[in-house]
Amino acid sequence: MEVIGQAVINGLSLGAIYALLALGLTLLFSIMGVLFFAHGAIYMLGAYVTYFVCVRAGLTYIASVLIAVAAMAVLGLAIEKGLFRRVRGTLFPPFFIAIGLNWFLESLGFAIFGVKMKSIPTVLPGAVRLFGMIVTYERLVLVVTGVIAVAALHAFLTRTRAGLAMRAFVEDPEAAALQGMSGDTVSSLAFVIGCSLAALAGASVAPVYVVSPTMGEHTVLTGMLIISLGGLGSIPGALLGAVVIGLIESLGAMYLGTEFTWGLVFVFVAIFLTIRPAGIMGEQHA
Amino acid sequence: MSQTDIREQRLHLHFSTRGAGLILLLTLLCAVPFVGLSDYYVHVGIMIFVFVIYSSTYRFVLRTGQLHFGAHGFIGVGAYTSVLLVMRGGLPFWVTLPVAGLVAALLAVVIGYPALRVKGAYFAIITWGFAEGLRFLYMRVDDPFGGNSGISDIPPPEAIPLPFLGTIEFRSLPPFYFLGLALMLLTVLVLYRLEHSRFGLVYSAIREGDHLARAVGIDIMGYKVLAFALCSGLAAMAGAFFAHYSGFISPHSFNVLLTISLGIYTTVGGLAAFAGPVVGSLFLVTAGEFFAQYGFYKIMLYAGLMIITLLFLPEGIVGLPRIIMSALNRKRTPAGATTEYGTS
Numbered sequence: 001m002e003v004i005g006q007a008v009i010n011g012l013s014l015g016a017i018y019a020l021l022a023l024g025l026t027l028l029f030s031i032m033g034v035l036f037f038a039h040g041a042i043y044m045l046g047a048y049v050t051y052f053v054c055v056r057a058g059l060t061y062i063a064s065v066l067i068a069v070a071a072m073a074v075l076g077l078a079i080e081k082g083l084f085r086r087v088r089g090t091l092f093p094p095f096f097i098a099i100g101l102n103w104f105l106e107s108l109g110f111a112i113f114g115v116k117m118k119s120i121p122t123v124l125p126g127a128v129r130l131f132g133m134i135v136t137y138e139r140l141v142l143v144v145t146g147v148i149a150v151a152a153l154h155a156f157l158t159r160t161r162a163g164l165a166m167r168a169f170v171e172d173p174e175a176a177a178l179q180g181m182s183g184d185t186v187s188s189l190a191f192v193i194g195c196s197l198a199a200l201a202g203a204s205v206a207p208v209y210v211v212s213p214t215m216g217e218h219t220v221l222t223g224m225l226i227i228s229l230g231g232l233g234s235i236p237g238a239l240l241g242a243v244v245i246g247l248i249e250s251l252g253a254m255y256l257g258t259e260f261t262w263g264l265v266f267v268f269v270a271i272f273l274t275i276r277p278a279g280i281m282g283e284q285h286a
Numbered sequence: 287m288s289q290t291d292i293r294e295q296r297l298h299l300h301f302s303t304r305g306a307g308l309i310l311l312l313t314l315l316c317a318v319p320f321v322g323l324s325d326y327y328v329h330v331g332i333m334i335f336v337f338v339i340y341s342s343t344y345r346f347v348l349r350t351g352q353l354h355f356g357a358h359g360f361i362g363v364g365a366y367t368s369v370l371l372v373m374r375g376g377l378p379f380w381v382t383l384p385v386a387g388l389v390a391a392l393l394a395v396v397i398g399y400p401a402l403r404v405k406g407a408y409f410a411i412i413t414w415g416f417a418e419g420l421r422f423l424y425m426r427v428d429d430p431f432g433g434n435s436g437i438s439d440i441p442p443p444e445a446i447p448l449p450f451l452g453t454i455e456f457r458s459l460p461p462f463y464f465l466g467l468a469l470m471l472l473t474v475l476v477l478y479r480l481e482h483s484r485f486g487l488v489y490s491a492i493r494e495g496d497h498l499a500r501a502v503g504i505d506i507m508g509y510k511v512l513a514f515a516l517c518s519g520l521a522a523m524a525g526a527f528f529a530h531y532s533g534f535i536s537p538h539s540f541n542v543l544l545t546i547s548l549g550i551y552t553t554v555g556g557l558a559a560f561a562g563p564v565v566g567s568l569f570l571v572t573a574g575e576f577f578a579q580y581g582f583y584k585i586m587l588y589a590g591l592m593i594i595t596l597l598f599l600p601e602g603i604v605g606l607p608r609i610i611m612s613a614l615n616r617k618r619t620p621a622g623a624t625t626e627y628g629t630s
Contacts, residue, residue: 035407086597092553093596099546100596104589111582221542228411263422270415277404 005133007254008247013139013208015246016146020201021223022230022238023153024194030170030233031190032088035224037098038079039198040216041105046072046199047206047215048109051118054206061123065203069196076195080188088187102220109213117210124207138208145204149197150239157235162189170233218262222249225269231282240280315467319460328459332531334571335466337551339473339524341563343517344548346477348557350513351493352402355410357521357548359417362424362540363390364522365529369440370430372530379443383526390522394515402510414542424537436536443530462531469527473520474564480516481560489513554595556602565603 021043028036046068053064079101087093124137157163169176169186177183202216209215226245230237245265252261273279319328340361347354368386371377377385401412424431431437442456443465454461480486488509491499496506529535547570548563555566573591577584599605 029407083593083597087600090600092549092557093600096546096550096553097593097596099550100589100592103585104593107583107585107589111586225411228407232407260422260426263419263426266415266418266422270412270419273404273408273412273415274400277408279408 011247011250015243019242024197038101040220044216046202050203072199080191231279237281337567356413356417358544360518361525364525368526386526387519387523391519394518556604
């Protein structure tokens with residue numbers, strides 16, 4: 001029982017990381033209409049910036065997280081302005097440009113950071129006993145970070161003019177444009193938010209897991225599965241999907257091994273989508 | 287001579303130059319192994335043939351309006367089926383090659399019937415999940431799939447006895463080259479005939495609006511499943527050929543990167559044109575081999591080239607001549623002037 005509890009806690013903290021990534025992915029999907037593959041590379045770069053600022057430059061962890069998020073926000077803006085603005089509205093070019101960008105950034109990561117894995121020394125040592133289970137502070141912080149980020153995004157999308165404009169744009173781009181909303185601004189905003197969330201996820205896992213140039217590869221695929229399971233473009237769906245997949249992965253890793261679980265997650269999502277193509281929360285168009 | 291006569295003559299001329307061009311190209315292709323190029327170039331040629339088959343079939347599925355993401359699954363089925371039938375079942379390669387295609391086509395029918403009901407990213411995830419599930423089966427089951435380390439020492443195809451001329455032994459590269467060329471020509475011919483027939487029109491109708499197509503009485507599921515099965519079968523045969531050519535397969539030979547590469551070849555070459563995947567495979571396989579000498583930076587160069595092509599050539603490389611022509615025309619004729627094809 002205790003073992004299961006431990007796995008559930010691990011699954012929830014994994015789910016929090018996945019949620020940060022999936023929110024950005026689903027936001028970008030609803031604006032661009034395609035899956036943004038370079039998200040994994042942004043996540044990796046976020047973790048590396050945190051590592052370099054924290055370990056090499058010796059700043060505090062919190063400061064390095066903020067710097068990483070800001071740096072990736074700028075990179076996101078540059079990516080949107082330089083690449084995706086030109087191909088917005090088309091179907092295949094943005095998808096494959098994102099994949100090319102992912103490869104580019106990943107091999108850039110190898111070139112700059114080397115193939116050796118890095119890790120940030122534990123920021124918050126210690127653990128707390130919750131319901132008879134030992135929970136490290138770090139995992140607790142992961143969950144709390146996830147919850148805060150989700151709440152902030154929700155507030156942004158429902159309370160601010162810019163957030164409302166984004167939702168209006170997703171609902172009906174033409175009508176939104178007629179109301180004077182600029183598609184360019186909305187899409188820039190989506191990239192800035194999505195990339196900052198990915199950087200936040202990368203920065204948060206840096207002290208818990210290891211940092212390597214390929215860390216984003218598997219994670220972005222999981223993110224794709226999560227948002228499809230949840231319903232593409234749906235924010236509550238992305239959250240639910242993140243928690244479900246996080247729990248399956250963590251429980252599966254305990255009983256079946258990681259590789260087997262990965263296959264299982266895939267088959268599970270494929271079967272689920274065959275039965276209910278729109279995902280858990282998506283609208284049933286198909 | 288009236289205008290239509292001139293047009294008709296031009297049309298004939300056009301077709302005969304195209305025919306002559308094709309014959310020339312074919313002669314050149316056949317000459318490659320004999321002009322003293324090293325084995326490496328012949329090998330690159332064989333890889334290009336394999337990828338032309340993969341990406342042309344892949345494009346055909348995309349042209350039915352389905353975002354296929356499990357092509358690597360079907361290619362893997364072809365390779366594993368043929369290899370296991372040869373190595374465990376003792377059948378000759380010349381039997382297992384079509385059988386591999388048939389098995390993959392049947393599997394495509396089974397998967398296609400439920401999966402082709404949905405479109406876009408959903409179809410992508412379902413086909414991807416299926417392919418990943420198969421890969422996982424090969425990885426976990428050591429007997430007969432060889433598990434993680436795959437299957438090595440795959441025998442080459444059996445020698446073909448030719449009357450009066452001796453036998454063709456698959457011990458050097460040229461026989462593989464011609465077998466690959468033959469498979470590629472077969473695939474391209476089948477797909478070309480299909481696209482330029484009534485079927486091609488039906489697929490265009492389905493892609494542009496499948497509800498409308500259904501409303502005028504087209505059995506869209508039937509047509510979609512047919513295209514899916516045919517393309518999967520042809521790609522699986524190429525996969526079987528590749529397995530016996532390289533002598534080694536593993537679950538990692540058939541991961542999602544393969545399907546992604548096919549998408550890239552097709553889009554970079556030009557999705558709308560039949561020649562797109564052919565040109566794209568030629569261009570990017572060659573570029574990949576060329577960049578290999580830069581070791582560490584090859585992926586960056588490759589990805590950079592890909593991004594630049596996608597950004598600046600929205601219709602792919604196939605659209606390049608048109609862009610150049612229209613740029614030239616714009617210079618020659620003043621803006622707004624009427625040309626033969628309407629206003630420029």
